[in-house]
Amino acid sequence: MREYRTERIRNIGIISHAGAGKTSLIEAMLYDAGVIERMGRVNDGNTVADYDEEDKQRQTTVIAKICIAEWNGHKINIIDTPGAEDFYGDLESALRVVDSLIVVVDATTGVEGGTEKVWQVADKYELPRMIFVNKMDEEQASFEKAVASIKEILDAKTVLLQFPIGRKANFAGVVDLVKSKALKPTDETGKDLIEDEIPDDLQDQVEEHRMELIETAAEGEDELIEKYLSDEELTSEEIIRGLKVSFLGNRIVPVMCGSAYNNVGIQPLLETISLLSPSPAEAKEIVSEDGETILQPSSDAPLSALVFKTMSDRFGTNSLFRVYSGTLHADSQVYNSTKGRNERIGKISFVHAGQRIDTPQVVAGDYGAVVKLASTSTGDTLCDPANGVVLPGIEFPKPVISMAVLPKREGDDEKLSTMLARMSEEDPTFKVERDSVMKQLLISGLGELHLISILGRMQRKYNIEADTATPKVAYKETIRSAVNGIQGRYKRQSGGRGQFGEVWINIEPMERGAGFEFVNQIKGGAIPQNFIPAVEKGVLGAMEAGVVAGYPVVDVRVTLYDGKTHPVDSSDLAFTIAGSQAFRDAMEKANPVMLEPIMDVEISVPEEYMGDIIGDLNSKRGRVMGMEQVGNRQVIKAQAPLAEMFRYSIDLRSMTSARGSYTMEFAYYEQVPDEVAVKIIAASKAEKEEE
Numbered sequence: 001m002r003e004y005r006t007e008r009i010r011n012i013g014i015i016s017h018a019g020a021g022k023t024s025l026i027e028a029m030l031y032d033a034g035v036i037e038r039m040g041r042v043n044d045g046n047t048v049a050d051y052d053e054e055d056k057q058r059q060t061t062v063i064a065k066i067c068i069a070e071w072n073g074h075k076i077n078i079i080d081t082p083g084a085e086d087f088y089g090d091l092e093s094a095l096r097v098v099d100s101l102i103v104v105v106d107a108t109t110g111v112e113g114g115t116e117k118v119w120q121v122a123d124k125y126e127l128p129r130m131i132f133v134n135k136m137d138e139e140q141a142s143f144e145k146a147v148a149s150i151k152e153i154l155d156a157k158t159v160l161l162q163f164p165i166g167r168k169a170n171f172a173g174v175v176d177l178v179k180s181k182a183l184k185p186t187d188e189t190g191k192d193l194i195e196d197e198i199p200d201d202l203q204d205q206v207e208e209h210r211m212e213l214i215e216t217a218a219e220g221e222d223e224l225i226e227k228y229l230s231d232e233e234l235t236s237e238e239i240i241r242g243l244k245v246s247f248l249g250n251r252i253v254p255v256m257c258g259s260a261y262n263n264v265g266i267q268p269l270l271e272t273i274s275l276l277s278p279s280p281a282e283a284k285e286i287v288s289e290d291g292e293t294i295l296q297p298s299s300d301a302p303l304s305a306l307v308f309k310t311m312s313d314r315f316g317t318n319s320l321f322r323v324y325s326g327t328l329h330a331d332s333q334v335y336n337s338t339k340g341r342n343e344r345i346g347k348i349s350f351v352h353a354g355q356r357i358d359t360p361q362v363v364a365g366d367y368g369a370v371v372k373l374a375s376t377s378t379g380d381t382l383c384d385p386a387n388g389v390v391l392p393g394i395e396f397p398k399p400v401i402s403m404a405v406l407p408k409r410e411g412d413d414e415k416l417s418t419m420l421a422r423m424s425e426e427d428p429t430f431k432v433e434r435d436s437v438m439k440q441l442l443i444s445g446l447g448e449l450h451l452i453s454i455l456g457r458m459q460r461k462y463n464i465e466a467d468t469a470t471p472k473v474a475y476k477e478t479i480r481s482a483v484n485g486i487q488g489r490y491k492r493q494s495g496g497r498g499q500f501g502e503v504w505i506n507i508e509p510m511e512r513g514a515g516f517e518f519v520n521q522i523k524g525g526a527i528p529q530n531f532i533p534a535v536e537k538g539v540l541g542a543m544e545a546g547v548v549a550g551y552p553v554v555d556v557r558v559t560l561y562d563g564k565t566h567p568v569d570s571s572d573l574a575f576t577i578a579g580s581q582a583f584r585d586a587m588e589k590a591n592p593v594m595l596e597p598i599m600d601v602e603i604s605v606p607e608e609y610m611g612d613i614i615g616d617l618n619s620k621r622g623r624v625m626g627m628e629q630v631g632n633r634q635v636i637k638a639q640a641p642l643a644e645m646f647r648y649s650i651d652l653r654s655m656t657s658a659r660g661s662y663t664m665e666f667a668y669y670e671q672v673p674d675e676v677a678v679k680i681i682a683a684s685k686a687e688k689e690e691e
Helices: 022-032 053-058 085-097 113-125 143-155 199-217 222-229 235-246 265-276 414-427 448-462 530-545 574-590 607-619 648-656 674-690
Strands: 009-016 065-071 074-080 100-106 130-135 159-160 162-165 175-176 181-185 191-195 253-257 306-313 315-325 327-329 332-336 341-345 349-350 356-360 361-363 367-371 379-384 402-407 431-437 439-444 466-469 476-479 485-493 501-510 516-520 557-563 592-606 624-632 635-640 661-671
Touching: 009 022, 009 085, 009 113, 009 265, 022 065, 022 074, 022 100, 022 130, 022 265, 022 361, 053 448, 065 265, 065 349, 074 265, 085 113, 085 306, 085 431, 085 448, 100 143, 130 143, 130 265, 143 159, 143 253, 159 199, 162 199, 162 253, 199 222, 199 235, 222 235, 235 265, 306 332, 306 414, 315 327, 315 361, 327 332, 349 361, 402 414, 402 448, 402 648, 414 431, 414 439, 414 448, 439 448, 485 574, 501 530, 501 574, 501 635, 501 648, 516 530, 530 557, 530 574, 592 607, 592 648, 592 674, 607 624, 607 635, 607 648, 648 661
Parallel strands: 009 074, 009 100, 100 130, 130 253, 159 253, 516 557
Antiparallel strands: 065 074, 162 175, 175 181, 181 191, 306 315, 306 379, 315 367, 327 361, 332 341, 332 379, 349 356, 349 367, 402 439, 402 466, 431 439, 476 592, 485 501, 501 557, 592 635, 592 661, 624 635
């Protein structure tokens, strides 16, 4: 593969709702560009982009991949992104490093929930985007309805570059509105096109849309608007020039159409990418994290590159990067400015799906991969040692679902923890932690499918199998009343030296979140000072074990004010047991209750789903705290018990046809309602009996 100058590179992300045809579109683009000799099919598991075994099994993109096509003297780097929300970590990585987007919309359904969500991510990165209305040859296809949904749901200022010729089974090609020509494939491969006259039955519609196109193009430049207002005809080159100005300014969304499966409308799309999409030199300005340095997208500038993905495959641990300025050379020394460490670069390569193509260097604007970096992880900046710039990192979505995991085979506990940690290093949206209180190993991610996918990959790579379970809720116990004068006494005689310790305590509730306070008010040596720590140890042990249902006790103050000792039989052990007994007795008399974690929840949904969302929150013991309009969506702020929210990502997806999203974080602990507490206590007793 020959090297390209920065000006001849195009970095394109393909995004859509799952199943709209992203992977098939890429396959057709590679075929028309001559990269492959025949098109594979997603259902057959033989497409270039879906080389990963899991992609083939699920027949959907799980991991973002780079594919390379060459068209009209341009190198087009295409990143296939996941459409399923469970894998939006890779979507964020991809959108952070591309310069423009193709949004694939299914002509049979129009804009779907996933399309709306990926559009919002694109908004965050302010990326120019064009739309390809796919599946124009299917029975329920409607170009007009698809475009109407784009305008209504995505609130996009569309401009049609193409218009379909024929409908459904009679779909025969597209009208190029810029050239005012019909483009039709000459055979079933779709690879050879002919320019033809526009069919008579389309003349009026084409003329109307072309006038809109020309007017939009003229608005891109003062010179063009003057020419347009003077009733002078704009050339095709001028139309493209005007459209590009508005496209790069993110003011218009060009719309094309076709059939990826049958390779219709793909070559015009490739041509549009080469003409309209920005090169890295034309793309949005990249500024360093501190806001002080503007990166120059030139191969001669000081080096700066961002690692946007880390993955393990048959080549080893690969760091995928984009060079933003300068040139990254093989066999060189670079500086990881994020970690403050030097890195040795060995062999570098271009990435094309599952292939690695060795190259001596990667220039500004291009992507590459390097194997076995010692300290570098996703989001890190690699730069010239003399130029310690740090690029803005990648803002990954937070996990929304958790599962408890345990090994299927005895003795695999440590191995399981180690390998899950390794998987977490590859995927920043996948978290692993050990809950020492509940004694569970927890994994968290973006959805149930995300977690199942991680565990499946771990099994294939490392031959470790794991079972999953719903995490235990970290309930706590506390008291509502103060109790004074509680005795704890431990006395034991067994023929020799005995054990003796006696304590008197008061117990009282503290403010929520205050924790624990131990007050020593012993006077006159009723208990020697050397035994006081043992009493506190006994109290802490009883608190950890719980009294009501075996959960830790919090927010109490224990005051030790009296006691007795024996000159021979008293010991640390005796006072530990006495302290524990006194606390348990006091707790039972102090109106004990259970506490549960309450979460702050923020839910973003289209307005038509508000009633269902609020009703569901009420059924989950949730409380709506407020609502506000953000764009064309409603944001609901609520609080709900964690125990009711473990599967909320699945529930929300079902209620909103995948158009809703939410975030959740811990707020505070609150008393569990009596009827719920009864069930928790019963379940705890049953679990202890089983043990």
